[in-house]
Amino acid sequence: MILQAAATIVYGLLIAGGGVAGFVAAKSLPSLISGGLLGLVALAGGLLMATGHPVGFWFAVAATALTGAFFGVKLATGLGKGKPVIRAAGLLALSLAELAVLTLLG
Template identity: 55%
Template sequence: MYIKAIITLIYGIVIAGGGVAGYVAADSLPSLISGGVLGIIIIAGSIMMFMGVAVGQGVAIFATLFVAGFFGFKLVKAMSAGESLTRAAVLVALSLIELAVLFAVKNK
């Protein structure tokens, strides 16, 4: 029934958790702030979707596009430098899946 909102909530938790993990692993305050803020925005969009507020999907799409763009850039940069692609590739893939869910799954 609320499959789109549930998947978006899970995605938001993953993004926020990734920010915390980046801070713990690399003492990266920018990871904590950006992951936390974007995760909270996506979670807020999910909550709005649960409540039937139409703008919630737009909020989630905007934040997800930002995440996809940021990690897409990091992926291209890592490919050029011959660095590990794993983290950026996973986040780009998750973001594209989330965007597909947001655009393809019908509201019920």
């Protein structure tokens, strides 16, 4: 459970940081809001798991699944339009890795 919690805390910080970076780079308020909220939910899930609360697992799964779904759609639509999709691919891979940690170590 500790490895899951630590991975989820790092994941939450990365997602929240990405939302802030998107806002700073492109003045994207949706990036700030979605990255901030999903990052905070994942961070809360990790902290809850670290303190032994099983509901933290579901917070983490929800935040990770929503983030992964968003970037999966972004990747799929970007590929069809010839847009650069490296960020979307990276964040989708990060989300899938986090889901693997949550489910395989749970």
